[in-house]
Structures are given as structure tokens and as C-alpha cells.
Amino acid sequence: MGSDDYSDQGVHRDRGLVRVTGARLHNLRDVSVALPRDAIAAFTGVSGSGKSSLAFGTVYAESQRRYLESVAPYVRRLLHQAEDPDVEELTGMPPAVALSQRRTNPSMRSTVGTLSALGNTLRMLYSRAGDYPEGADRLDSDSFSPNTPAGACPDCEGQGEKYTATEETMVHDPGLSIREGAVTAWPGAWQGKNLRDILATLGYDVDRPWRDLPAADREWILFTDERPVVTVHPEREAHRIQRPYKGTYSSARSIVLKAFAEAKNEKRRDKVRAYLRQEPCPACHGKRLRPEALAVSFDGRDIAEAAALPLTALAEALRPHAGAEGAEGVLVGELLDRLRVLEDLGLGYLSAGRPAPTLSAGELQRLRLGSQLQAGLFGVVYILDEPSAGLHPSDTEALKRVLRDIRRAGNGVFLVEHDLDIVADSDWVVDVGPLAGEKGGEVLYSGPPAGLEGVAGSHTGRYLSGEAPALENRRRAPRGTLALRGVDRHNLRGLDLDLPLGTLTAVTGVSGSGKTTLLGAVADAAGENGDVKRVVTVDQRPIGRTPRSNLATYTNLFDTVRKLFASTGQAKAAGYTASRFSFNVAGGRCETCKGEGYLEVELLFLPSTYTPCTACHGARYNPETLAITYRGKTIADVLGLSVDAAAGFFADEPAAARALRALQDVGLGYLRLGQPATELSGGEAQRVKLAGELQRSPKRTLYLLDEPTTGLHPYDADILTAQLQALVDAGGTVVLAEHDLRVVAAADHVVDLGPGGGDAGGRVIAQGRPEDAASAEDGRTAPYLKEVLDRA
Amino acid sequence: MGSDDYSDQGVHRDRGLVRVTGARLHNLRDVSVALPRDAIAAFTGVSGSGKSSLAFGTVYAESQRRYLESVAPYVRRLLHQAEDPDVEELTGMPPAVALSQRRTNPSMRSTVGTLSALGNTLRMLYSRAGDYPEGADRLDSDSFSPNTPAGACPDCEGQGEKYTATEETMVHDPGLSIREGAVTAWPGAWQGKNLRDILATLGYDVDRPWRDLPAADREWILFTDERPVVTVHPEREAHRIQRPYKGTYSSARSIVLKAFAEAKNEKRRDKVRAYLRQEPCPACHGKRLRPEALAVSFDGRDIAEAAALPLTALAEALRPHAGAEGAEGVLVGELLDRLRVLEDLGLGYLSAGRPAPTLSAGELQRLRLGSQLQAGLFGVVYILDEPSAGLHPSDTEALKRVLRDIRRAGNGVFLVEHDLDIVADSDWVVDVGPLAGEKGGEVLYSGPPAGLEGVAGSHTGRYLSGEAPALENRRRAPRGTLALRGVDRHNLRGLDLDLPLGTLTAVTGVSGSGKTTLLGAVADAAGENGDVKRVVTVDQRPIGRTPRSNLATYTNLFDTVRKLFASTGQAKAAGYTASRFSFNVAGGRCETCKGEGYLEVELLFLPSTYTPCTACHGARYNPETLAITYRGKTIADVLGLSVDAAAGFFADEPAAARALRALQDVGLGYLRLGQPATELSGGEAQRVKLAGELQRSPKRTLYLLDEPTTGLHPYDADILTAQLQALVDAGGTVVLAEHDLRVVAAADHVVDLGPGGGDAGGRVIAQGRPEDAASAEDGRTAPYLKEVLDRA
Numbered sequence A, B: 001m002g003s004d005d006y007s008d009q010g011v012h013r014d015r016g017l018v019r020v021t022g023a024r025l026h027n028l029r030d031v032s033v034a035l036p037r038d039a040i041a042a043f044t045g046v047s048g049s050g051k052s053s054l055a056f057g058t059v060y061a062e063s064q065r066r067y068l069e070s071v072a073p074y075v076r077r078l079l080h081q082a083e084d085p086d087v088e089e090l091t092g093m094p095p096a097v098a099l100s101q102r103r104t105n106p107s108m109r110s111t112v113g114t115l116s117a118l119g120n121t122l123r124m125l126y127s128r129a130g131d132y133p134e135g136a137d138r139l140d141s142d143s144f145s146p147n148t149p150a151g152a153c154p155d156c157e158g159q160g161e162k163y164t165a166t167e168e169t170m171v172h173d174p175g176l177s178i179r180e181g182a183v184t185a186w187p188g189a190w191q192g193k194n195l196r197d198i199l200a201t202l203g204y205d206v207d208r209p210w211r212d213l214p215a216a217d218r219e220w221i222l223f224t225d226e227r228p229v230v231t232v233h234p235e236r237e238a239h240r241i242q243r244p245y246k247g248t249y250s251s252a253r254s255i256v257l258k259a260f261a262e263a264k265n266e267k268r269r270d271k272v273r274a275y276l277r278q279e280p281c282p283a284c285h286g287k288r289l290r291p292e293a294l295a296v297s298f299d300g301r302d303i304a305e306a307a308a309l310p311l312t313a314l315a316e317a318l319r320p321h322a323g324a325e326g327a328e329g330v331l332v333g334e335l336l337d338r339l340r341v342l343e344d345l346g347l348g349y350l351s352a353g354r355p356a357p358t359l360s361a362g363e364l365q366r367l368r369l370g371s372q373l374q375a376g377l378f379g380v381v382y383i384l385d386e387p388s389a390g391l392h393p394s395d396t397e398a399l400k401r402v403l404r405d406i407r408r409a410g411n412g413v414f415l416v417e418h419d420l421d422i423v424a425d426s427d428w429v430v431d432v433g434p435l436a437g438e439k440g441g442e443v444l445y446s447g448p449p450a451g452l453e454g455v456a457g458s459h460t461g462r463y464l465s466g467e468a469p470a471l472e473n474r475r476r477a478p479r480g481t482l483a484l485r486g487v488d489r490h491n492l493r494g495l496d497l498d499l500p501l502g503t504l505t506a507v508t509g510v511s512g513s514g515k516t517t518l519l520g521a522v523a524d525a526a527g528e529n530g531d532v533k534r535v536v537t538v539d540q541r542p543i544g545r546t547p548r549s550n551l552a553t554y555t556n557l558f559d560t561v562r563k564l565f566a567s568t569g570q571a572k573a574a575g576y577t578a579s580r581f582s583f584n585v586a587g588g589r590c591e592t593c594k595g596e597g598y599l600e601v602e603l604l605f606l607p608s609t610y611t612p613c614t615a616c617h618g619a620r621y622n623p624e625t626l627a628i629t630y631r632g633k634t635i636a637d638v639l640g641l642s643v644d645a646a647a648g649f650f651a652d653e654p655a656a657a658r659a660l661r662a663l664q665d666v667g668l669g670y671l672r673l674g675q676p677a678t679e680l681s682g683g684e685a686q687r688v689k690l691a692g693e694l695q696r697s698p699k700r701t702l703y704l705l706d707e708p709t710t711g712l713h714p715y716d717a718d719i720l721t722a723q724l725q726a727l728v729d730a731g732g733t734v735v736l737a738e739h740d741l742r743v744v745a746a747a748d749h750v751v752d753l754g755p756g757g758g759d760a761g762g763r764v765i766a767q768g769r770p771e772d773a774a775s776a777e778d779g780r781t782a783p784y785l786k787e788v789l790d791r792a
Ligand SMILES: Nc1ncnc2c1ncn2[C@@H]1O[C@H](COP(=O)(O)OP(=O)(O)O)[C@@H](O)[C@H]1O
Pocket: A026, A027, A045, A046, A047, A048, A049, A050, A051, A052, A053, A054, A436, A437, A438, A642, A670, A671, A672
């Protein structure tokens, strides 16, 4: 071994390179590439070119597989993904950590505080260094968490809310009699009639208007805890004969509360919620903690108040205590460290108590990124999925700083990224292309970003060099106005705004400035505007949560396809109708997996995972159904086609061709028809919805889109923008929240919100043509927009 | 980010060092130390000094914790160990892979082939490149595995064995009548009498000697499948009145087979096995595969025959095929690569089919080590637990080569190691000491091995420099002879040997040469020798498999302790007897965990894990019991004492003091009394057993020990040797298999087996005084032994 060669020899031997040889996953064409391990390396390329297949599906998956196989083979079995990386060799790749956007599934109870590990430290601060009332016992840190029995408010069990049923919530029109349906909260059909008959039997007047009944009667009917049993002689109805029966009465309130407690799904719960008033818990005033915990303060605030502050304000409140002795100083110091990172990542407007499910995918990823800096990992490679998603150009500097910090701590950073600023400033670029799917899958370039300009076939190179032409600005005149008045929501305070109709409007502003909130207000205002017939919110929410929903079903394309299969001679001979080709009903589907293609594996303590069906191996159909072919392909084969391939295959079937064309138009030609909804990113889901809309008439329709270019290469963003322009040309109105300034520069109208995020935002800083917004004095968007306009 | 600094900057910034600050786990005294990450670094120190606590408990556990926390927090929760690393800071440490000896729990069905991944490739070779009978279908590789339905012999379900009940196995003495117990296989007590009475009722003669019964009767009694029901009028017995009853007869064979199939534990199964003959399955001749698979050959052998070859022979058989075209050449090449590594690790004598449970911990670890070379990990640190365990000095060169290969592939290697040769040749040494437990826990030195000589207080330094005096050789004359004649077992073929009695004999030889096999033969021969009254085999098998067994219970020390607690005034007042202080019976123990201190968590698909009891937090007792103290300590406190501390505490309690003294004498003073048996290493378990023996008279006792110094620092090996010498001095005979040549040099007699392992071994190469063995011509031990003798 020799006693003096313990330097980084092993590492140097391979010149610090990760080498991929013969990668063939998805559309990758036997790709071989080398890139520096200790660098910030960006994987670029148009959507569907194969960036993720290379960075996540191959490099990450293979490194992860090997490490877990060595450390804990049975754990590896649990994390087993549907696909194994198909790669000949991977050398020089350390263990990796992936922070991707797709697989995020935060639990309802987690918050910004729990995800960033701020919460723990904050609770320790209150426990150790809080101001306690005279004589109070010192509490442990659990007592400051509403998620523990020790901390939860006993009245609302830590929910912070109470639901109450009142006369107003249960009787919507007191002018009606009971027979006419005064008690809106009653169930319908037989059960409602039963209650009415019981009341009649008990002597209540079911024919007088509700408001004219004696107060005591109304009280009893709605709120009694008694459950009298009476013999009911049902009133005769035409064509029906009913016998006397024993009926039990329950008050409307008890029926509603029981239904609420027992609701099986969110939809049902929402329905019942309509008969309930949701109020802050009177005991904790919505703070979710027991009184003993709320009696402890730090810097004059209880912990719930501290958690409600925007992180920036929290940091300001804590700063004066940084020098304190003992635990207080140490804990405050730690909190300030963490807060600084989160502010750097443009998340200073969030509060520690903000529930995770209300965060966007980009916010969530940056939050996780921030906490990684604290995790103290060394010698790993982080693999990130578009960390710039949702970030205003003015915030990318800070993101770059965080990435550099992670690298400086001894780790590599690989990112799939579209933001040209970040790409240009990284150490290395792996450009995949030239186009999507079968037209992509090759590495066009691997080297420092400067070398990418002029690489033949590289769209990234074209945009990076500024060679790509600017988008055309139509300079349309508005066809009308949508007036918003006194909007009070989140950080918008009494906002007035006149939004032009018949144009493309871009709303800009740093993360947290209020763009999404404004879109919500626009949707509400549009409902009351005569000039808008239809409001279409095209958001990034998933289009389905089970593998049962997929691209083909969601777009209705699948109906057409099934009819085509049913029309074949084979199918007719066998007597198969279109429903035979559905995997959602019995008949043609594989019954082992009930047509899902996957079997769910329930794991104790773990989220369930899916494994390919053992009977059909993912085909979803039974062998008889798969015996039927249309132009040589089975129904399962068709579900395996990409949109681009299907467009060729179905070229002469107008209905199918139209749906496929729309998907191609929004840059989704690379998706497979059978791609489960659960596998789509937020941006893809949004564009699928948009494609659906493209097939309807845009006349007097208002389209609202929240950062539609997230996850898109500039090349794809250009295609998408052209589609949106076409919607406006055909009589629609488009309003989008947007960070991509190429797109903003092509808008007819710009509304810049700001100047900052959260309380520091929510105001209109500038509005007008892009040129107007670019010359605004204090806008954080202005200088960046100006640069883009100048370049054009 | 700057486009030209993607070299190993991050790594260099910290000079390639892992830095531990403020480690306080177990006996570690706020240890801070730095060591090179990319080096081969040995952690040294006497047993119990804290090496493992530092290398495994701190560095490994913390690195693992962080990585898993980032990658899969819920997985981390599953792997959660009882203890968290107590360390202030750990920097510069990449993700780690531990191959330790303690936590090995290979399943019955795994073999050398499966553990080394040889098996898979071998099956693929037979599937793709085997010689098939004319017209036979090509089989897939699963068909060559007895563990799959496709491959298992249908007759024995892949077991390779069949159990049959014969007249010989069920009737041991045919001179007895049925009433006298001729049918040995019958159950005893009432059930046996019942069967006899039924036979009598049926008209069989239960008083004639078995051998005189008609053949047809004997056949029916033992083998019938009929189950006649008869009314039995039981024969009267003194003092008993029994009524007539309905009895059902079952043949002896059906009773035995049923009992065997339903046996609840190994002990019961062993008992029943005595009435069965175990035969190779007549269909597959013990090869476990179905005929179609066995019909396929490669190089003239079926796959079972290939798997039965020693790995060295397998490599020789494969070598001529390395140049073949296509799959054959590729697969053979891969097999030869893997085989070379295993041979290098001194495992060439094993066969691919050898079941994992028959391997020693050292063989198992080296096997895993070998397969890691193929795993292709990069940038991790391997942490190994005495990889030299069980290795002959002549094999350590190869081990060092493998460690260097792992490092050259871009990984670090940290090892807890006692072998001075390996320590001297590593890049770095972290020496922990000076002694065990509270007298250890400090880092005495961290640097290149050369610097360790002369470090004050370092026992490792003393031994490394040769400063430590040699062990005294008593040069005893034998008091008699134990003759072994014609021993035929494993690789010993007709071996004759005269073993001196009343001396200390060391058996040497490379791994696989037959040392363990010889010890077994000695044990058997001693049973028939009049001069040996008692044979004590002190092996490395675990002393218990549940946390219910621990050091105190195993050594009976706990009986004494419980009596002491029961004798306190408090206990007497409360009416508590000694059994109150047992955690194995209800009364004093915590009933939540039934006295285990831990709760078992059952996990789907995963081995169960243990978590501290939520009621007693590991104390094992209920609060009432814990209220009783003896000299200020509760019974739980006492279980928490180390042997060394307990020796002080119980100094004036003779019974306890003696047991504790014995444990100290074998170098186990650092163990805690309550240390669960499951936590002991093989070497520790062996020394615990030895300690038990030290308390009995060694007169005419033969002690057999298999590598008792495994896991021992030379300092501890010296102490242990002194104990063994004392046993001989007091009239015993000691025979040990041993690799540590300091110990061998102190033996009265040496038997060197060899020259190689497996078929290349099994012969006596030399025997006599150490000097004689050291001058043997072709012994692989001789040169190393000579060196040690010369040095003394
Ligand atoms: N799970 C999958 N199965 C089959 N094809 C896939 C899968 N995921 C992606 N693809 C296809 O692989 C190609 C590259 O996709 P991807 O790597 O996600 O591209 P990018 O990250 O560049 O947007 C596309 O044609 C896509 O449809």
C-alpha cells in the first residue's frame, strides 16, 4: 500500500470524469459521454430530447442502484423503479442524490418549517429560551408542535379549525316550507322524505314557510340531540303503496356532522362542507397549540405568530438575539443560517407555517435544495430538475450561489435546466438533441458552455448565442376591459386593475409577488363580466392520480381509437364493441391488474409502490383483446406510440389527427399515448389541458395560465407562445404569469407586480406595452426585460 | 460558476481529509481526529478500546444517516439503529459501505455462488452455451436454479434429499416386544400406550419379540396407510381405572413423517430425524435440479457438478473456453474475473454450491469483499471489520492486493484490524486506546504507520515495533497420546495422527487446509479415549439469538446478582424474591416488552428490526422493581455495568467476583453485563464460553478452540494465551486452530496442515515443536513461523 500515496490518486486517475458508455434508455441512441464529476453541469435540450432519460434515468438510477445494492439490497428492492437503467458502463460516478420535481408528494401536515428543518430548531428555541409565565413549567420542544399529543390544542386536536352547523348553513331559503325543501342540508330522495314524514307524524307543520315556524320548533328540528322513534304512515304518492314503518329522527346538525366525519373522499367532504361553517377554533384561535405552549413567547411573539411571519421578517426579528449566551445564541445562529439560504433561494416571502401542499413544485424543490446545504453531505453528486422553475430572473443569481455552495462543500451538481442564464454560467453543458423522441436522443455537445455556440443542430446553441430570432409582437389593441376593483387576497391589498380583453397579457414579478393570486382574482372578476363567456384556468395540477388515467383517455383520443379497433373485421367477427378495448371496464382488460398494467404493492410504513402486472406484463389487456390488430398494431401497441408517431399512424382519421396535432402544437409530441397521468410533470399536465382547449372555439374565452413555460426549452416556449397568440387571434384573451422574458416581450400587455415577494409585493409596479414595463423606475423586472427588448 | 475550474477543487480544499470532531459514542472521550479519505486506513487498539465505536458507530453511522436522510428518509427510518452516532461534526466523509462481521445472517438457501454472483453467470453460461441433448429445447437461466419452480427437481422440491422411515430407523432393538418398547419411533407416555392397546385389541401379539412377529404384521404395524378405529378396553394399571374409548391407529411411519413435517423447531426436528433415513433424492441424486437441466453439460459436466468443484478447479476447467466466440467467451471471461478475485482472497478451496451457513464469518466477509470489486462503486469509503480474520499469513498479500484494487477503483478503505502485517502496510493508522472501556476511548495516534512506534501508551506501537516480548514456551512433555487413525472427512483422507495429551497443540495451515475438520475429528476420537474425561469445544457460534440472552444470564452471574437484590431490606419488605428480578418471567419485568427492553417491529418484505421499548425505554423492568436498589444501583443499572466496573462493584461477593474475573481473564472486561447475546461477535462468544470453562476444573479435559484470537489485538491474544497455558498447567489439554504465529510459537506442539486448501490440503506437512514446524521444507507456515521464532 505504501505509506505516502494517500492523496487523491484514485480520483485523478480518471481525470475527475464521469463516463457513460452505451446508454440506451428510452430514446437515447447508444449514448456515450464524459463530464466532470465535481462541476456544475447542465443537461440541456428541447422537451423530450432525452435529458432526463440521461441525467435521471441513467446516471442517477445506475449510481443509486449500485450503492443501495451494496448497502442494503432489500431496501433497493423497495425503491425499485419500473425501469432499470439500460447502460453498458458507468464509471467515476459517486453516489447521487436526486431532487426531482415529479415525484413530490408532500403530506398535508408538512410545512415550510418541517421541510426546511426550521421548525425543529424554532421549537427548541421556544422550549429552551422562551419567556415563560411566572411559575410555569418549562416545556419540551414537542409541546410546541400541533402534530404531537403534547402540543395539540385539545379543543380542535391541533386542526386550528372547528366546523359548526348553523341555521344559515343548513337552511338556505327560509321562504320554503319543509315539504318544499327548506332544510337544504337534508339528504335527498327517500331519506329526506322519511325525515319529513317523521316530522309530520310528530306534529310539526311541514307546509308552512320555514321562517314562520316557531323558533323552538326550528331549533328542535335542526339541533336536537334526541332520537325519537315513531310509527310513520307515509303519505300516499301516485303509483306507490307504502306500508307503515318505524322511523328514527335525527337532527339536521347530527346528520351533517356524521356525514362530514364519515366522508370517504374529498369530493364528498366538500359537498358536506357546504352546510358547515368553518371557524377558527375558539380555544386556540386557529393557532393549533394548547394554551400552555401559546403562553410562551420569544421576542414578544408566541410560536404560532413567529411561524406566520414571512421568513425575511422572522430573520429580522431573530437577528438581535444572535449574540445571546448559551442555547439562545446557538439556536438563533442556526436559524439565521438556514433562513439566509432560503432567502437566497428567493423564498423569503414564505412563512414557516405555510402548508406544503400550497407550494408550487419549484418552491418545493428549492426548499429541499436549501435544506441539503445543511445536510452536510460530501462527495455525492446532486441531480436537480430545473431548479430555476418559478424563479424571477433577478433571483437566479442567488440560486447560482447556492449551487456553487453545494459544490464547494465537496459535491457535484448536475442539473436538467432550460434557463439560458444558468446554462451559460455553469461549468459544463451536455446538450441532447437535436429534437424530441426518435428525432433526439443524441449528445450533440459535451463541454464548457462557450463551445456550444455554433454546434450544428443544437437549438440550445442557437438560443444561447442569441442567434434565434425574437418572437413577433402583434401589438394588438384591446377589444374591451376587465375591471378588477379592491382585490383583497393574500398579499394583494385593495388592488385596482383594468385588464385588456382580446390581447395577450403577461403578469411578471418575483416569486411571491402575487402573480398566481392575481390570476385567481381575474378568474373571479371574469365571472361577472359580460364580455367573457368562458373562463379556462389551465393550471399545473395533475390531471389524474392513478395510472388509470393517461394521455389518451384524458384527451378523449382514446374513444376514437377504440371505435377504430371495434370497426375492424376481426373485432366484428368476434363481436367486440368499443368497450372491449377499454382497460377501465371488465371484458377486454387483463383482470389480474384490472387493466392498470401495474399491481400496487402495499408496504408497511412506506408509500405503496407499483410493479408491472405479472399476467399481462403491463399490456393491460387480456390475450383475446390483444389478438385484434388495427393496421398491424394491437391496442396495447397503440398506447405505446408517441404522439408524433401516432400522428403519422392516424393521419387519415380526422378526429384522432386533430387531437394529436393539438398535442404536438403545445410541444408534447414526445409523450406516449398511454403515458400514465401520474408520470406527467406539472408543466406537461398544463400543456395537455391547453391542447384540449385548442380544439374548442376561443371566442370570448379567457385563458389563465400560470408559468406555462416551466420545464420548456426556449425552442418549445416559442412554439407554445405561437399557439397562445393564435388563441387571441381567434377571439380569445390570454393572461399568463411568466418569467421567461422572451415570451413577456411578445405580449401585448405587461403587468409587473412587486417590488418584492409577500408583504413587500402585491402592488402594480408598471403596466402597459412591454417597452413601458421595461422602462419602469423601480421594477425588478424592468432591467431584464429591457435587455431582451434591446437584443431583438 | 466559472467555466474552467471543474477540477477536484472541492476535494482538495480540505486536503482530502475526513475530519471527526467531538465523538462521544460509548467510551469515546470527545475524540477529534482527521484521516485521509482516499487511503487504506487501519483503526487499531486493544479489544474494547473504541475502534468500532469510532469507525462503525460514528464515522460509518453518521455518513450513512446523512445520505439516507437525503435520499429516502423513510428508508432511513427502517434502517434506524438503536443508537445514533454522538458526534459534533463530521466533514469530508463520502457515503460509506460497511462490511462487518457481526450483522451477518445469511439465509439457508444462499451459497458461495449466490453471494459472489458467480451463480447467476454460471447459469447463464449453461443456458446460452451449454451442450444440449439432441432436439432438447434451450432452457432459460432460471431453469438451472433449484430455488425456482422452473429448475427444482420435482421429486424433492429442490432439496436434494429425501427422508424415509425404514424398519431399521424405527425399531432400534428387534429383540424387544412391542410392550417392551420395540417401536422406538412411537411417542412415549399415554400416546405410546394407546397405540399398543389398539394393536392388542386388533389381535396383534404385543408380547413376542419384534423379530419373531410375522413379516406381514411387522409391515402393517410400521407402514400401513389404513387408519382403523376400534373400541379399546385399556389394560388395567395399578392405581388407575380407565374406561373403554375409541382409538384410531396410525402406522409408525405416518406418525414420524407427520411429526417431522410439523416440528416447530430445529431441536424437535433433530429428535424426529433420528427415526428417519436421509438419502440423496433418487431422482436427482442430490443435485436438486430437474432432469432437463441436468441433461445440459458444459465441458462435460452438468451444472451441479461444476458447482461442486473447488473454485480453483472450476477456473481451470473454464480457462480453455475463454477465447470462445459470442456469449460463451464473454460469460467465461466474466466468470474467470470473479474467480481470480476469490482465489486471491484465499477462497479458492470453496465450491460455488457451498451453503452460506457453513462458512465462517471471515470467509463470508471476504466473499462479500470480492463481490464488491465487481459492484463498480466509485467515490465511497468501505469500512471493514478485520478482513484478515481466518486468513493464513501467506494469504494476507492477496488480501492487501484486493484492498488496493478497491482503492484504485476510486474508493477509500477504512478497516478495523489487528493483523500487524496489514496494519504496518496500510497508508494510515488511527490507534485508539490505551486500554479498554473507560481506560480507552482516546486517539493515541493518527498518521502513517511508521510514526506509531514509540507513541506513549500505545500497545499497537509496542507490538508493531517488535518491542513486546515473545510469549514464553513451556516446552512441556506429553502426558499421553490421543491416536487418530484413518480419519476420512471433508478433505482429510485416511489421516493418521498422534496428538500429545497434557500439552498445548497449535494446528496451522492456510484457510481450507482442514484445521476445523481436524478439530472435529479430535473431538470424536477423544470420546473413545480413556485418558480424556471431558471434551469441551469452544466454538464461535452465537450463544443466543434473542436479546433475552445476555452476558449475565449466559454466565449464570445473573443468578447471584438477583439473589443479592432479593436479600436487600427493601426487597424483603416488599416481599420480592429473586425471581422478581428476572426479566424473563412475569412479576418484575416490564410487561410491554416482556422484559426484552426492545420491541420487535415486523416489516413486510424486510427483516424485523428492534426499537427501544416505549414503556421502560430499554430498562426491561417495571417501576416497582426499579425502586429497589443494591448499594445505590437498580437491577437495570447493574446490567448496564461493564465487566470491569462490575468486578469492582461486586468485589466482596465471591461467586460474582469469580465469574467476572474469568471474563476479564479472557479479555472481555469491556463488555456490559446486559450486552445482548445477539450483539457479540463470534470471537467474543467464543471467549465468553471459555470464561465459563475457566471456572471448572481442567483435569483430564480436552479443550478444542477454533482460531480463538480472531478479533483480538496481540495484547489481548497474549492474555488469552496465558489463560490457555494455565489450563494445561492445571491438567488439561488444549488444541487450537490458529493463525497468529506469536501464539503458535508458544505452543508445545504444532501440527501444520497443507500444503494448500481443499483438495490441495488435508495432509500433515510438519509436526513437532515450533522449531521443527518452522524448518519444514514445503510448509507454507514454516517461513512465517521461522521469522517469529528468530525475532524472539
Ligand atoms: N417511462 C418512459 N417509457 C417510455 N418512454 C419514455 C418514458 N419516459 C420518457 N420517455 C420518452 O423518452 C424520450 C425522452 O424523454 P425525456 O428523457 O423525459 O426527455 P427530456 O427530459 O429531454 O424532456 C421521449 O420521447 C419520451 O416520450
